[in-house]
Structure formats: structure tokens, C-alpha cells
Amino acid sequence: MDSFTPDPVLAALAARPDGAAVLGLRGTRVAVVGGFVRDSLIGRAPREIDLVVEGDPRLLAEQLGGELSVHAAFLACHVARDGWAIELTQARRERYVHPGALPTVEPATIEQDLVRRDFGVNAIAVTLDDGQLLAPAGALEDLAARRLRVLHEQSFIDDPTRVMRLARYRTRLGFAVAPETAQLAELARLDTVSGARIGAELRLILGEPDPLGPLDELAGKLPLAVDRELVAAALALAPPDADRELLILATVARNAPSAWLDALELTARERAVIDFGARAASLAAALGAARSPSELRDVLRTVPPEAVAIAGALGPTEAARRWLGDVRHVKLEIGGDDLIAAGVQPGPELGARLERTLRRKLDGELEGGREAELESALGGGP
Ligand code: ATP
Numbered sequence: 001m002d003s004f005t006p007d008p009v010l011a012a013l014a015a016r017p018d019g020a021a022v023l024g025l026r027g028t029r030v031a032v033v034g035g036f037v038r039d040s041l042i043g044r045a046p047r048e049i050d051l052v053v054e055g056d057p058r059l060l061a062e063q064l065g066g067e068l069s070v071h072a073a074f075l076a077c078h079v080a081r082d083g084w085a086i087e088l089t090q091a092r093r094e095r096y097v098h099p100g101a102l103p104t105v106e107p108a109t110i111e112q113d114l115v116r117r118d119f120g121v122n123a124i125a126v127t128l129d130d131g132q133l134l135a136p137a138g139a140l141e142d143l144a145a146r147r148l149r150v151l152h153e154q155s156f157i158d159d160p161t162r163v164m165r166l167a168r169y170r171t172r173l174g175f176a177v178a179p180e181t182a183q184l185a186e187l188a189r190l191d192t193v194s195g196a197r198i199g200a201e202l203r204l205i206l207g208e209p210d211p212l213g214p215l216d217e218l219a220g221k222l223p224l225a226v227d228r229e230l231v232a233a234a235l236a237l238a239p240p241d242a243d244r245e246l247l248i249l250a251t252v253a254r255n256a257p258s259a260w261l262d263a264l265e266l267t268a269r270e271r272a273v274i275d276f277g278a279r280a281a282s283l284a285a286a287l288g289a290a291r292s293p294s295e296l297r298d299v300l301r302t303v304p305p306e307a308v309a310i311a312g313a314l315g316p317t318e319a320a321r322r323w324l325g326d327v328r329h330v331k332l333e334i335g336g337d338d339l340i341a342a343g344v345q346p347g348p349e350l351g352a353r354l355e356r357t358l359r360r361k362l363d364g365e366l367e368g369g370r371e372a373e374l375e376s377a378l379g380g381g382p
Contacts, residue, residue, distance in 0.1 A: 195263025
């Protein structure tokens with residue numbers, strides 16, 4: 001087995017712009033923990049720093065300088081400065097009153113804090129004052145074996161979102177899942193968990209380099225369906241202004257029940273994209289039937305680009321590409337003010353004149369820029 005020492009963790013800390021400040025923290029027992037330790041020990045580039053503190057994390061957070069936000073209910077502080085961020089959390093023991101609910105917490109030692117964590121490989125810490133490597137039983141062996149293992153049998157019952165974390169780490173790190181942990185994960189149910197927590201974990205998954213691995217793994221527990229070819233085709237059509245994470249979510253959640261989506265506490269834009277995504281098959285049919293740029297506009301003018309990409313991926317690729325790359329960007333050179341200056345009353349009629357003119361322009365029926373547009377908009381009836 002690899003025999004781990006704290007050195008790579010301390011070296012990775014020292015190499016960061018905020019490293020000296022972190023290594024100089026004094027006053028109470030504090031350790032770096034979680035992903036930073038895990039990644040440094042196996043030679044991956046570590047990401048955020050998480051510190052676990054015995055006592056009030058505020059006392060140390062203030063030593064770091066920077067912008068401090070305190071989450072008293074979670075006994076945690078967040079410090080941000082010059083592009084880096086550090087999370088400081090008070091060491092705690094947790095009691096889970098209901099499966100899936102947030103736990104009640106009480107202050108504890110760092111060692112006690114480590115055993116309430118999700119997986120052995122995430123429960124390794126290095127103390128900052130004396131550079132000790134701390135780990136619950138089996139955790140260093142897990143890391144040496146590149147293995148994800150829960151620290152006790154109740155783990156997924158206490159917090160079923162850990163199955164979402166399991167799927168995420170497994171894909172990202174390429175670690176195996178310990179057989180007993182796999183069995184426990186299979187039994188875990190996500191329906192006791194609030195939609196907001198599921199939504200938060202989904203966002204973390206979508207931020208991964210390969211979100212489809214974990215999404216596929218979770219498809220038996222969440223109402224998601226992963227069609228890799230469809231996602232790849234939709235991503236290939238996605239224009240630069242599309243939100244790629246949201247596009248993936250909308251593609252895999254195409255058949256999700258709306259009550260489930262309601263619970264996720266999505267933003268209005270996220271929800272709108274998902275709802276349009278759910279209509280992708282009928283949009284695709286309409287898109288395939290559109291014969292001119294103005295007909296493309298009839299079908300797509302209110303549809304977000306992510307949903308157009310999904311619809312295009314279902315078949316009418318060229319029509320989607322044409323809309324996204326070209327047609328949707330076509331604008332008139334004239335505006336409402338020009339028509340008002342020419343005597344048209346503000347109101348629906350003015351809008352109809354502009355729309356009619358834009359359609360002509362899109363279909364190549366207007367030669368000659370601004371003048372021709374104005375003539376078209378002012379000519380004829382409303
Ligand atoms: P990464 O940032 O690489 O995704 P991380 O391990 O830093 O990984 P965070 O989500 O920042 O992940 O969590 C920090 C640490 O907090 C984890 O390593 C783990 O020890 C603990 N943790 C986070 N979520 C849970 C959970 N639901 N149950 C138990 N422990 C958790």
C-alpha cells in the first residue's frame with residue numbers, strides 16, 4: 001500500500017497564494033480536510049480548501065483577512081479574497097432525526113468530525129499546527145486502493161444525497177466502489193430528500209467534466225433518462241450563448257414529472273428551458289416542416305437556444321443550425337421610433353408593421369436596407 005505522509009498536502013498548501021496565511025493560522029486546533037487532502041495525496045491538482053476547526057471558526061477566519069460570510073446555523077464561515085475562497089467549518093458530531101433531513105449538530109473534536117463524513121477518502125485531514133495526518137480506520141487504505149467506501153452502514157439512510165456524491169466522485173476520480181457500499185447505495189432512496197438538496201447536488205454533477213456518467217448511474221433513482229448520442233448531438237448544435245449545463249439537464253430531464261421539477265427550486269430560466277426541452281419532439285416536427293426563415297421564426301422565436309439544439313438533435317439538424325447561427329440574429333435597421341416619427345401611433349399596429357417587415361427581410365423580399373424597411377413598414381394596411 002502507498003504509505004501516505006502529510007508532506008504533499010502541506011506542499012500543495014504552501015504553493016497557493018493563500019497558503020502562507022492558512023499555514024500561519026493559530027489559536028485553536030485546525031486541519032485541512034476533504035477533497036484538498038484527498039487530491040494532494042494522490043497527485044491530483046487540489047481545488048478548494050476546506051478547514052475543520054475545533055471551536056469558533058470565526059476567530060480563524062478573521063486572521064485570513066478577505067471578505068467573510070458567516071453561516072451561524074451551520075457553524076461555518078466562508079472567506080473570499082483575490083480570487084481564492086476558503087471554507088472553515090466547526091468540527092461537529094451529527095444526529096440524523098429523519099432520513100434525508102438536515103442533521104442536528106453539536107461541537108466535537110476533529111477526529112469525531114472525520115467519522116461523520118461521506119467516504120473514507122474524503123475523511124482524511126492534516127492538522128496545520130503540527131502537520132499530523134488524521135484518518136478514520138480504513139480511510140488511508142481506501143485511498144491507496146482508489147476505493148469509495150462509506151464509513152458506516154447507516155450512511156446513505158442518514159443522508160441519501162451521498163449516493164449522488166458517490167456517483168459524482170466515481171466518475172471524476174475513476175475510483176471503484178467498495179462492494180458493501182455498492183449494495184447499500186443500491187438500497188438508498190432519494191425520495192425522502194428535499195427537492196432543493198437534490199437540485200443542489202444535480203448542479204454539482206452538471207459542473208463536472210463528465211456529468212453524463214453520474215447522471216446515467218442515478219437514472220434508476222431519479223426520473224432522468226441519459227441518451228448520450230442525443231446529448232452529444234445537442235451540444236454540437238449549441239451556440240456560444242447556450243448554457244451547456246442547462247442543456248444537458250433539459251435533455252436528460254425531458255420526461256421528468258413536473259411535480260418533481262417543481263420541487264427542485266429551479267430558476268425561472270432553468271425551468272423554462274426544461275419545459276421547452278420536454279416539447280422537443282413536437283418542436284422538431286414543426287422545425288422540419290418550416291419552409292422559410294420566417295416560418296422558422298414562427299416556430300422558434302420564443303424558444304431558448306438550448307431547447308432549439310435539443311429539437312435539432314432529434315432530426316432537423318440543418319434547420320436548427322440555420323436558426324441558431326443566422327436567422328435569429330437578423331434584426332431590422334429601423335425601430336419603433338422611426339415609425340412614430342413617420343406618424344404611426346404607438347401600439348399593437350406598430351408592432352405588427354415591424355414584424356411584417358422583419359418577415360419580408362428574413363425571406364429575402366426586401367432589397368436595400370433602411371429605406372426599403374421603412375417603406376415596407378409604412379406601406380399597406382396595419
Ligand atoms: P470536491 O471539491 O473535489 O468535489 P470535496 O471533498 O472538497 O470535493 P465538498 O462538497 O467541498 O467536496 O465537501 C467537503 C467535505 O465535506 C467532503 O470531502 C466531505 O468530507 C464532507 N462532506 C460534504 N458533503 C457531505 C455529506 N453530504 N455527507 C458527509 N460528508 C460530507
